[in-house]
Amino acid sequence: MPAQSPFDLAEGEPFGPHTLPYGVFTTAEAPGRRRLGVRYGHHVLDLSALPDALPSVVRPAHAELLAAPSLNPLLGAGRAVWQEVRAAVRAAVTAPEHRTAVAPLFHTLDAVTLHLPFEVADYVDFYSSEHHATNVGRIFRPNGAALPPNWKHLPIGYHGRAGTVVVTGTPVVRPNGQRKTPADAAPSFGPSARLDIEAEVGFVVGTPSALHEPVGLDAFRDHVFGVCLVNDWSARDIQAWEYQPLGPFLGKSFATSVSAWITPLDAFDQARTPPPARDFPLLPYLDDADGEPGGIDLRIEVALNGERLSSPPFSAMYWTPAQQLAHMTVNGASLRTGDLFASGTVSGPEPDQLGCLLEITQGKGPYLQDGDEITLTAWAPGPDGARIGLGEVTGRVLPAPDLGTVSAAPPQEAP
Incomplete structure (x- = not known):
């Protein structure tokens, strides 16, 4: 049988002439x-x-x-x-x-x-889903406010590690680190027992900006080249012990997986959608009320070992990528070609729309086991009923390396 012509696409093909990643x-x-x-x-x-x-x-x-x-x-x-x-x-x-x-x-x-399709210059990760942030706040602070007081006034984020951004298919080695639960008398060292995923959407910067010159909302299209899926792997036990007061560090920096395909931003023109209604007036540099719709109607699917786990909707994100970029540069920080910034975990209001195991299991687990494979896929509506595809992100968990005596408990001082 002759090979199929590359020009003959199946009906509903998400990587057709309107996508071109x-x-x-x-x-x-x-x-x-x-x-x-x-x-x-x-x-x-x-x-x-x-x-x-x-x-x-x-x-x-x-x-x-x-x-x-x-x-x-x-x-x-x-x-x-x-x-x-x-x-x-x-x-x-x-x-x-x-x-x-x-x-x-x-x-x-x-x-x-x-x-890996581009050389990553800097990596910033945000925390922009109200549903995710609320769910996590209730797990970590059951007796306090789910959201911190700044959450609805600015896009919260942290600066990640560009050197450990890896392309889809790269194995993810379970990280070692310090862990301590409230019940433990002292911290211990060893492989993370609460390895998690975070289904996210990433934005790749093309055109750089000058130092001390903020990038406004209306300049988003001039600087952002394209969109990709991101899995921000997270060691929750390491993260919980280290993150106060400065935020994520070793619990996040061991691996961040991205797609091998970057879909141009212009491919999503038909999928632009207004973000959820704001609860508070925004400061002028974040106020997008009079601009083009800043959200994107992306339908994500998370699969664990080939079985559907959840379907987080990117359209539910409280903060848009244009607002994230504006906030990231409002202090004068410059952009570089190859910068990557990610949305933070995408979650929706329904139980089958959660973007990480922490939320899905309400913090109780189980988390990822060695050998587990996670795959993220997504598409958006395009012109004339077409689908705009995003390249998948897949990663399989490998066992933690044996660090030998590094894991031994330190000697205790005499009383």
């Missing part, structure tokens, strides 16, 4: 040569070869960007170039007159190796 791949024939690609159905279009194949469609000035081994040069080129390249790619895969020239540039997905 970017990634980086290698082939078995050239494992040391990383190339930019665009996913189209179950194929990858080699962007490095597109300028030569379609010189009348791809501008010569863009050839060097498309020949790079990562997305960063394209990210830094700015929105006008992003739109020109996207239009050229769409023409390449949809115009019948280009099929003969473009067909040899496709590789099947199962014949390539996917890599």
Whole structure:
């Protein structure tokens, strides 16, 4: 039976001409040569070869960007170039007159190796779901207020570790660390017993900004290139002991998984939606009442070992990505090409819409076991009934390394 043409997409295919996400791949024939690609159905279009194949469609000035081994040069080129390249790619895969020239540039997905698509500059993670924050507050502070007093006035976040952002499929090694429950007389050291996930959405910065120049809400599209799924793996027992008073640290920094595909922000124009109603007036730099709808109607699914676990709705997020970016830079902090900022755990109001095991089990567990595999998938509504896909994020838990005497209890001083 002849192989299916890469131009023939199945009905409802989420990676069609309205999506066109970017990634980086290698082939078995050239494992040391990383190339930019665009996913189209179950194929990858080699962007490095597109300028030569379609010189009348791809501008010569863009050839060097498309020949790079990562997305960063394209990210830094700015929105006008992003739109020109996207239009050229769409023409390449949809115009019948280009099929003969473009067909040899496709590789099947199962014949390539996917890599981290961009070099991560900085990583910031937010805490922007009211449902998640309320649920966690009730678990950790059963006798106090679920939300801290600042929560509805600003997007809370923390600065993460860019060096441990890994591409989907990378195994996640159970971290070692200090743990102490209220019932313990002293902290102990060893593998996390409460390893968790956080289903999140990430935003990749393209155009940088200057130091001391905040990025306003209306400049969001000029700086953010695209969207990806994120799993912010979390060691809850390590986190609970360390996080006061400065917040997440080793309980988060051991691994953050992202998709191999970055879906352009412009692909979600049909999915823009207003965020939930605000309870308080917002300060001017966060007030989006008169701007375009800042939310995105993303439908996420979380699967544990192949079985659906929950379906968190991104449209329920209290703080939008544009507000997150505005707050992140309002003090004058600059953006760099390759910055990644994530939404924080996405959760909805229903029991089957929770984005982490801490919420799903109300803090009681069970948490992830060695060998468990978590997969995040998502899509958004597109034009004419199309679906806009986000590349999946998958990670399998491996046992913690044996650190030997590091785990031994320290000697006690004599009374």
